Amino acid sequence: MYQNRRRRFSYAGVVAVAAVAGCDGEGLRPNGISELQATVSEVIPTVVTVSWKTDTALTGHVVFGASGELSTPEETVASTEHSAILLGLPASTDAEWTVVMSDGHSETGVVNTGTLPNTLPSVTATGTHDEYTVTSVLGGVTGPAILDPQGRFVWFYPDSHGLDVYRARLARDGKSVLYNAANVSGTPSDSSVIVRVSLDGTEESEIPVPLLAHDFVEMEDGSIVAMAVEFRDAGSDTGDTGAASQIRGDKLVQIAPDGTQTDLWSSWDCFDPATDIGTDQDAGWTFANSLEYDATSDGGSGAFELSLRNFSSITHIPRVPPTSGSRCDWTFGTTAATVTPDVPFLHSHQFQLLHANTTNDVGSMLIFDNAGMGNASRAIEYSFDPAQPVAHKIWEYDPSPSIFTFVLGDVARLDGGDTVVDFAVSGEIDRVTPAGAVAWRVNTALGYGFGFMTQTPSLYSSP
Amino acid sequence: MRTEIALGLLFSGCSGTGAGADSVPTGPITLADANNYHFSGSLNVPVVTTASARDVAIDWGQVTQDIQCHTVDPAADIDTVGLVRFGALTQAQVQAGLSSNDLQQADMSGYVQYQNDAAGTSTTLSAMSFFGTPVDVTSEYVQGGGTYLLLLATGTTPGVGARTLAFLDPEDASTNTAVTVASGCGVLQFTADLHSLSSAPVGADLSVDWSGVTADGQGNPIDDAKIDGLLLGYYEGQTVADIEGDFLNLESRATTLYSLPLTGGTSADLTLATAGTQVFTGFSGDGLWMLALTCSRCYNPAPPFLTLLTPPTGA
Numbered sequence: 001m002y003q004n005r006r007r008r009f010s011y012a013g014v015v016a017v018a019a020v021a022g023c024d025g026e027g028l029r030p031n032g033i034s035e036l037q038a039t040v041s042e043v044i045p046t047v048v049t050v051s052w053k054t055d056t057a058l059t060g061h062v063v064f065g066a067s068g069e070l071s072t073p074e075e076t077v078a079s080t081e082h083s084a085i086l087l088g089l090p091a092s093t094d095a096e097w098t099v100v101m102s103d104g105h106s107e108t109g110v111v112n113t114g115t116l117p118n119t120l121p122s123v124t125a126t127g128t129h130d131e132y133t134v135t136s137v138l139g140g141v142t143g144p145a146i147l148d149p150q151g152r153f154v155w156f157y158p159d160s161h162g163l164d165v166y167r168a169r170l171a172r173d174g175k176s177v178l179y180n181a182a183n184v185s186g187t188p189s190d191s192s193v194i195v196r197v198s199l200d201g202t203e204e205s206e207i208p209v210p211l212l213a214h215d216f217v218e219m220e221d222g223s224i225v226a227m228a229v230e231f232r233d234a235g236s237d238t239g240d241t242g243a244a245s246q247i248r249g250d251k252l253v254q255i256a257p258d259g260t261q262t263d264l265w266s267s268w269d270c271f272d273p274a275t276d277i278g279t280d281q282d283a284g285w286t287f288a289n290s291l292e293y294d295a296t297s298d299g300g301s302g303a304f305e306l307s308l309r310n311f312s313s314i315t316h317i318p319r320v321p322p323t324s325g326s327r328c329d330w331t332f333g334t335t336a337a338t339v340t341p342d343v344p345f346l347h348s349h350q351f352q353l354l355h356a357n358t359t360n361d362v363g364s365m366l367i368f369d370n371a372g373m374g375n376a377s378r379a380i381e382y383s384f385d386p387a388q389p390v391a392h393k394i395w396e397y398d399p400s401p402s403i404f405t406f407v408l409g410d411v412a413r414l415d416g417g418d419t420v421v422d423f424a425v426s427g428e429i430d431r432v433t434p435a436g437a438v439a440w441r442v443n444t445a446l447g448y449g450f451g452f453m454t455q456t457p458s459l460y461s462s463p
Numbered sequence: 464m465r466t467e468i469a470l471g472l473l474f475s476g477c478s479g480t481g482a483g484a485d486s487v488p489t490g491p492i493t494l495a496d497a498n499n500y501h502f503s504g505s506l507n508v509p510v511v512t513t514a515s516a517r518d519v520a521i522d523w524g525q526v527t528q529d530i531q532c533h534t535v536d537p538a539a540d541i542d543t544v545g546l547v548r549f550g551a552l553t554q555a556q557v558q559a560g561l562s563s564n565d566l567q568q569a570d571m572s573g574y575v576q577y578q579n580d581a582a583g584t585s586t587t588l589s590a591m592s593f594f595g596t597p598v599d600v601t602s603e604y605v606q607g608g609g610t611y612l613l614l615l616a617t618g619t620t621p622g623v624g625a626r627t628l629a630f631l632d633p634e635d636a637s638t639n640t641a642v643t644v645a646s647g648c649g650v651l652q653f654t655a656d657l658h659s660l661s662s663a664p665v666g667a668d669l670s671v672d673w674s675g676v677t678a679d680g681q682g683n684p685i686d687d688a689k690i691d692g693l694l695l696g697y698y699e700g701q702t703v704a705d706i707e708g709d710f711l712n713l714e715s716r717a718t719t720l721y722s723l724p725l726t727g728g729t730s731a732d733l734t735l736a737t738a739g740t741q742v743f744t745g746f747s748g749d750g751l752w753m754l755a756l757t758c759s760r761c762y763n764p765a766p767p768f769l770t771l772l773t774p775p776t777g778a
Contacts, residue, residue: 115727118691375572401551404572427568445564
């Protein structure tokens with residue numbers, strides 16, 4: 001019977017790399033595990049990379065956490081050289097980890113994670129939760145971030161583009177986080193980018209996408225579809241300047257893994273600025289503000305669903321353009337709507353079409369409603385059938401005291417029926433039961449908010 | 464009182480006699496709650512009543528001092544003018560929350576700002592926006608709509624660098640559409656007690672550890688995550704009463720003031736602190752040594768932690 005060995009790895013302020021092999025002069029130990037190293041990331045000091053070697057080709061994984069509650073995935077290819085990234089650890093914590101090999105041998109160590117930047121907001125958490133929140137921080141500091149179920153920051157990467165980060169997503173490669181750095185405050189930025197940063201923060205790459213807006217999605221093939229602003233001449237003369245006035249619409253841009261960019265859709269494909277007129281036209285015509293890719297829609301061929309702030313509508317854009325008829329086969333909301341809600345929502349942000357089956361879009365629509373109640377925001381759910389002219393409200397959640405989230409906002413229905421409501425720039429995220437009871441809540445200190453969010457039970461699960 | 468006597472001795476140059484200062488540490492300077500000063504302060508934010516649901520002109524040309532009574536150039540130093548609306552808090556609750564630094568973002572029900580890129584001294588409510596969304600004055604700035612707090616700040620980072628503030632109070636009966644922001648000196652009322660603290664003994668180790676500190680100078684739980692600076696001041700020929708009496712000029716009174724930005728954690732190496740190009744190398748002189756942990760993102764400018772240090776005899 002081989003014995004577990006316990007080694008201590010320390011964080012010394014910048015980076016700690018401690019090699020076990022050779023420490024006691026034994027080299028390869030009887031359990032066949034050697035050259036153990038635990039490296040705390042210099043960039044994201046809550047991320048630890050454990051590497052080791054074995055004398056025979058094996059697979060393995062690492063169990064870690066305060067009580068061994070976390071685990072990296074089992075390696076898929078047997079090898080004599082191994083590496084695993086520990087994700088989900090809070091800052092300034094002694095974390096025990098155990099390398100577990102497929103032959104049953106194991107080795108244990110302890111590592112102390114470093115401190116995250118003190119520019120991050122203080123977060124208070126109450127209640128219980130069992131998911132990680134992948135989001136971004138806005139305000140005094142901006143960048144993609146991950147909160148653990150206890151409401152602690154376990155991952156944060158400070159963005160350096162001088163723009164805002166509205167959306168962060170775990171990438172499908174399992175090795176990185178994707179986020180946008182953009183500006184939707186007034187004039188959109190020509191310098192906006194989609195950024196990919198490795199989980200340990202040591203590698204960053206970016207793809208310039210001018211005029212990026214709030215949101216993007218990553219497709220199954222690794223391409224990215226992002227919202228961007230599109231300006232077109234209105235075709236009229238403004239008089240004094242002699243220049244044609246411009247209309248601010250939106251488009252969807254697909255970015256292939258090699259960086260090639262293709263316009264997939266434009267506001268003008270579905271709507272007419274002369275007849276489809278929403279609110280706040282001074283700020284833009286359609287003003288898209290959130291995006292979802294619905295892989296199960298259209299019988300599995302997939303569709304994009306796009307929220308248009310100034311229309312207070314959500315439009316459905318099949319991935320495969322129809323051979324005839326409108327490029328948008330249904331629009332739910334107010335302006336240009338084919339389906340209207342019995343209780344209106346206003347300036348909605350994120351939403352979720354909850355399919356009742358896999359053959360059509362019948363089910364329910366869960367929406368973050370910024371201003372449907374005036375200066376108070378809520379999550380609202382409608383029974384939804386695109387073939388029916390009216391959708392009826394079946395559920396809503398209004399926090400008490402009320403919160404007015406004037407920008408951004410997100411919702412997600414969890415498998416067990418609870419709903420996570422992200423009040424975004426208001427710095428509060430609530431998990432609520434179907435009865436509206438708050439099961440979990442996090443709040444930031446004044447001056448900080450969150451961007452959009454996704455919920456995931458594991459940081460190792462594929463999106 | 465024993466502590467006062469002990470500190471009095473300390474301030475006259477006799478080191479190592481204060482409570483907690485009777486032993487020279489062999490390790491880092493270890494700070495605890497007993498070493499912290501007591502600060503009681505409140506904000507008395509002026510209120511300006513204006514017309515409701517109408518655009519309002521805001522002029523800050525008279526803001527020549529901030530709430531710490533430090534000089535302000537209203538054109539050059541005010542970079543951001545922000546208007547925060549608290550939907551469910553009264554003015555008194557907002558004042559108390561600002562003073563204790565425990566307001567939450569969710570307390571806020573709206574925020575718009577104006578970037579003073581042109582170095583002017585005036586703007587209007589209708590010129591303010593946030594994330595591209597302008598304020599609709601007729602519906603968003605109304606009597607009964609909440610508590611409206613106007614913040615004038617240096618820098619463009621939300622929540623950082625507030626120099627002065629005022630409540631705007633829209634009332635249907637008012638016809639006033641011009642707000643003149645007053646100078647900030649006097650907004651902050653405070654008393655600082657440095658007599659009651661136990662000075663912290665210093666040994667040969669020039670590092671400091673505050674992991675044992677649990678409360679700030681107001682008795683609230685200390686939030687280590689908010690600590691982003693360390694000040695180490697030397698005060699030649701000054702008494703503790705001098706510093707208490709002119710507490711808001713703590714920095715300018717120092718004979719030498721070393722500073723050290725902090726990025727997190729609960730310890731620091733004092734030899735990394737600098738005063739201009741001068742690096743701190745150790746304690747010397749007969750004057751007072753003061754160490755403060757600061758929070759640049761707190762609306763209350765009082766340091767969360769401040770203590771006096773007792774250098775080893777002969778230092």
